[in-house]
Amino acid sequence: MESTTVTTDSGSFAVRIDGPESRHTVLLLPDAGQGADVFDAVCERLHNSDLRTVVPESLDGLNPDDVFAMLDHLALPWVHLAGAGAGAELAWAVASGRFGRFASLVVVDRGHPVVPMVDGTVRDASAPIAEVPTTIVVGDPTRMPEADASMRYVTGEFRVVDLGGIDDVPARAAAEFASAIALRTGSW
Template sequence: MKSRRITVGDRAWTVRVGGPESRHSVLLLPDAGDPVDVYDQVCARLHNSDLRTIAVESTADLDPAGVHGILDELGVPWVNVAGRGSGAELAWQLCGGGFGRFISLVVADRGHPAAPAADGTVRDPSARPVELAVTVLVTKNLPRVVADTSGRYVYGEFRVVEIDVDNVATEADHELATEIVLRTSLW
């Protein structure tokens, strides 16, 4: 994959772009502290499925405006989004609201920000619902009840898949890639 530094305003991020030139792209957002190559195995599988990947190396200081700037710089009009941990939090924010630049969402380790967490706290009660097809991956870091409750904030097809791992990107790359491919297919 080619590494590219993209500047948006006064901030810059490194992204790794790979796969076939295709109109079907997947934006991958890592958790805080993930190594830059956390999605390499997932990307290899997605490339075999004829998908272009855009893996952000770090989500530190990245916000929705920064993501839009990165996608604009890369010339990507529409993208499927996948994230885990803090990357999943950003993914929920990005995809909140009506259908537009984002086509589908696959998240692990985080429920919708307006859904109560396992301890009953709500991270962002004003978070907008998502009007896309969404898959939430239940891992050791996300209780099933939180994933199920997130369905109230999804106005599209909603799936919950249980995977008994800590890090879905490294321990279950095949399952994560499969869920992303299922969401990118229009059949």
């Protein structure tokens, strides 16, 4: 595994880069308070699928502009994007309205930012649509209506994967999460 530090306008961020040299790279964004190691089992499976992975050590202080600066610094003009929890929210924020920068989007338990969450909160009422093939992996059954309602805010092919009550999907359903990501990297 290679570790590097990327400096942006907001600060410096440690990033793990691993996996085979490939034309497909996956940027994985962890939940707030979790480190990159939450994705270890997911990354292992993605590497076995001939995918390279990039994972920030922490989401602390990382904003959408930093994500783009990080990708530019790493010379990654086009990536697959995946996230869980706050990382999923950041993934939606960077993918929505940015046609051509991301090949796919896979998020866990978060719908599009304009869709009300379980408690009725709308994260961003002005968020643009996501013009990217998208999969929402649902571990928390209460998030299913949010996932289903997100379809109208995605112009790419859209899927919902229901895991039926698994909390902490990256840790407890690594195979399913990695499969959802790997399926998005194919051209079928």
